[in-house]
Amino acid sequence: MAIVVQRPKLSLAEKLYLPAVLGGLFLTFKHFLRSLGGKSVTMQYPEQRWDDKLPPWYRGAPTLVKDEWGRERCVSCQLCEFICPPRAITITPEEIPTNDPWAKVEKRPKEFEIDMIRCIYCGLCEEVCPEQAIYLRKDYAITGYSRAEMKHNKEKLYELGGVMPGVVNKWNENK
Amino acid sequence: MTEPTPVPAADPYSLEALPQIPFDQILSAQPTLAQFLLVSGLLFAIGLAGVLLRRNIIVIFMCLELMLSAANLSLVAFSRFGLVNGMPNMNGQVLVFFIITVAAAEVAVGLAIIVALYRSRQTTHVEDLNLLKF
């Protein structure tokens, strides 16, 4: 059953529109004066940034992290490469030589590349990582002049990621 | 005693025979009534040609406007050339005013008729509108 919505009866002042229009003009003028006094909400981007206001769960660029002893957390299990929806991650694994102090683990990445043109910042790599070696940090302005520059290699990823102390230390003898 | 050499008769088709305006009078030369009437007549003829030649009823209508305007031009020309107390005779201009008003009304009604015609026959081509022809 259709419900007929009654149109509200308008008074003469409302029918004339003009009082309403004038009210609107005063409102916008108030905002105009406020902004003229320098109270606008705009953030002047390159000088002012979000950085210190970002929440801890912010999903910025994916990065690799080391633990507090400077050891690569990544063990080249390639789960992130497998799960990555746009296939942005390419891992070249490498066997850790037996004389290495961290030789208890078999593999480490020889090369770890994330194509930031492809990356969609979904955070699935972070979720799937059993070693908690890959983290989405707070860098959001990833720019470059060429495609090659947009491909983050291992050094770049560690540089962005830095150290993430003691969370999972399954394979760590120091534990 | 030598005979005076006869002056050759002016050649009616030479450039000198054309009415010439002295150069210093170019800025102040004024058109004559005949010129206005001639232009008005030519405009009327163009409008008439349009009515005879075109088949689109809207273009025919436009050509009718052209003919009305030609009449306006000669009316205003007569009003300006037939001075009353040194000022233009306003009767002619008032008549033009009336003509423009009536023409505007005529255009409105005419275009409404054309739209109604187009609704029923889907054409504005006069050769397709031959229902009354036998």
Next chain:
Amino acid sequence: MSLALFWAFAALMLIFGIGVVLLRNPVSSAMCLVVSFVGLASLFFLLDAFFIGIIQILVYAGAVMVLFLFIIMLLDLKAERARKLNLPALGGGILVLAGFIAILVRVICSEPKFAAVKPALAQSTTNDVQAVGVTLFTQFNLPFQIIGVLLLVATIGVVVLSKRELK
């Protein structure tokens, strides 16, 4: 100067008038007619009829031709197809026109009064808006009222004609 301007504007008016007749696209015809009317209004200005000239632009170029364009676009009229020339009709038409122009030239040339050069006015400014107004509301008051009624009738007629269907 006046004569040169006269021929310039007359040429503008006539050339674009021919354009109205010869161009196949109705929109082109309408635009040519607008330019032609602007030339005509300039001729009115040359004749010191400023009010009539500006009314010509205001009513014809500003309103009537917009209405024409509106209708042409509303009906989506395409350019007329080139059609086979009906030679007898064309010849007849040209004959009629030629005769008309010949008679016109003959009549204009035969009347010595028409050779008069544009006379100077008694006053430098015509103030023709006032003059037209005074003539209109005193001498031609009744026709003016009748024109008003005619416009009303035309308005009603247009509304009735434009209705989708009469009840």
Next chain:
Amino acid sequence: MDQVIAFLFEPLPFLIWTSLLKTFFVLFGAILPLVSLAVFAERKVSAFIQDRIGPNRVGAPISLIGFKKDISLWGLGQMVADPIKLLLKENFIPNSVNKFYYYIAPKLTMIPPLLVLAVIPFGSSFLTGPDGKPVPMVVANVDIGVLWVFAISSLGVYGIVLAGWASNSKYPFLGGIRSSSQMISYELALGLSVVPVFLICGTLNLTQIVDWQIQNGWLIAPWLNLEFAWWKVALGVLLPISFIIFLVSMFAETNRTPFDLPEAEQELVGGYHTEYSSMGFALFFLGEYAAMIAGSGVIVTLFFGGWSFPGIPDGTATWLPFGLEQSLPATLVWLPGAFWGFVNINVFFAKVSAFIFFFIWVRWTVPRFRYDQLMKLGWIYFFEIALVNIFLVAAVLVYLK
């Protein structure tokens, strides 16, 4: 040959060269800067109304010549940067357009507003011609000024209609059709709403209308010069009605919000200029602002006293503030007149700028009308109110004055 040389090198008649000078001043000294300033103001005011900052970076690019930082100048460089950007873009012409009308349409929208400005007096006459008569500060001082304004501004619709038609595309076409019917509808209200002004002043000449207002007070508020008369009180009630109708119709004529249906972005993509790019688009854009300036000029001249302001003398004044004229040498007697004439010109453009601000302010406040509301407003309300207003003003003039 001597005659030709004499003709060519003879000094131009006084009337012609002053007119040329005035045209150049109005075009390049006032209108073109004002147009780009209006575009900048539009962006800045809209930003301020929406609590933003707006363009504030582009200024003098002195870092190009070796300085460390640019000067931003509150973003005023945007005035120059916008046209340069539009000029340098590719002029893309779609394949299916009707080329001739596609080219000519932007020009047709740009020209009428500039022609309208020819009859608007923008200052007091402080110069004296060789014949001893003052030179009016208006390009063409014609007796049919107001009719000229209406006639020429009504030609502005052709550019829009032809742009819509020649683009050969659905949305521009709808925009053009809407525009033509909208303009025809509002021209009527526009013309009828200023008939009271002619009734009161008894002339169509805009210079004389301004003169009338200097003697009798501005038409929007005829009591301004404090001479009490009953007819002034009555007109003080009736003329604001005229003014409001004229103002709203002017919004509709210049296609500004709330009547910008021909270019309604949400319904018609970009309206009639969807298919245009580069300079074609820029001409539409600038034409709209030029029409806005011309409209503001007409409103200021008809209702707000033109270049006059109570208390500011015109170009015939012989004094300067602080008694400076007494220390002037005798050769500079013309200086006070020139000074006040300059002030008058500035007063006029200040008033015009105030109205441009008002146009922008309304654009960012009032939402767009629906098409049937627009037509109803024009034909049912404004037309009738304007007609009744004419009768009332005529009655006031006959019985009270």
